[in-house]
Amino acid sequence: MNQEVIGEAAMNLKTEEKDKTVIKTGTKNKIKNEKESINCERSLIIIKPDGVKKKAVGDIISRFENAGLEIERIRVLEIDESIAHSHYFEHKGKPYFEKLISYMTSGPSIVMIIKGENAISKARELMGPTDPLKAQKGTIRSDYGSDITINSIHGSDCSESAKREINIFFGNYL
Ligand code: CMP
Numbered sequence: 001m002n003q004e005v006i007g008e009a010a011m012n013l014k015t016e017e018k019d020k021t022v023i024k025t026g027t028k029n030k031i032k033n034e035k036e037s038i039n040c041e042r043s044l045i046i047i048k049p050d051g052v053k054k055k056a057v058g059d060i061i062s063r064f065e066n067a068g069l070e071i072e073r074i075r076v077l078e079i080d081e082s083i084a085h086s087h088y089f090e091h092k093g094k095p096y097f098e099k100l101i102s103y104m105t106s107g108p109s110i111v112m113i114i115k116g117e118n119a120i121s122k123a124r125e126l127m128g129p130t131d132p133l134k135a136q137k138g139t140i141r142s143d144y145g146s147d148i149t150i151n152s153i154h155g156s157d158c159s160e161s162a163k164r165e166i167n168i169f170f171g172n173y174l
């Protein structure tokens with residue numbers, strides 16, 4: 001089978017099947033092209049201190065895995081002021097900034113890199129909007145969040161932010 005025929009057939013298969021099909025043909029380049037074509041992304045996810053205190057970690061991780069996303073790296077971390085300031089620099093000066101920093105440094109968080117097809121938008125769908133009171137039932141923030149600041153989880157909002165945030169928490173990883 002030539003590469004064009006393989007490519008056309010693979011379009012009709014699910015992601016996992018696509019990868020298997022390409023692996024059978026045996027070249028690294030074909031695998032790379034296939035992975036690029038499914039818009040593989042990374043997002044930086046933080047299960048915030050209230051999410052950890054509410055024992056929501058297992059459930060939240062399962063939701064990402066059940067959506068087909070992979071946990072590529074994970075750590076438990078007490079975020080300090082300096083890291084919180086770097087991560088949330090865009091919010092500096094906002095009326096809620098001090099509350100946000102003191103909340104984010106109030107106890108352990110789970111910080112992870114998730115990876116997979118459209119990981120950023122999939123994660124945002126699972127999380128729901130920033131304000132848990134406006135979030136649809138069944139989203140993470142609706143199920144666990146308390147208010148617009150204490151909202152249980154953070155996820156990157158675009159690929160540039162994901163890169164910046166991942167490098168803050170995982171030492172120039174990207
Ligand atoms: P997050 O998705 O981590 O990104 C920035 C955080 O700031 C947000 O979740 C909330 O915790 C907090 N935040 C954003 N907007 C507001 C707001 N209008 N009032 C209070 N807190 C906010």
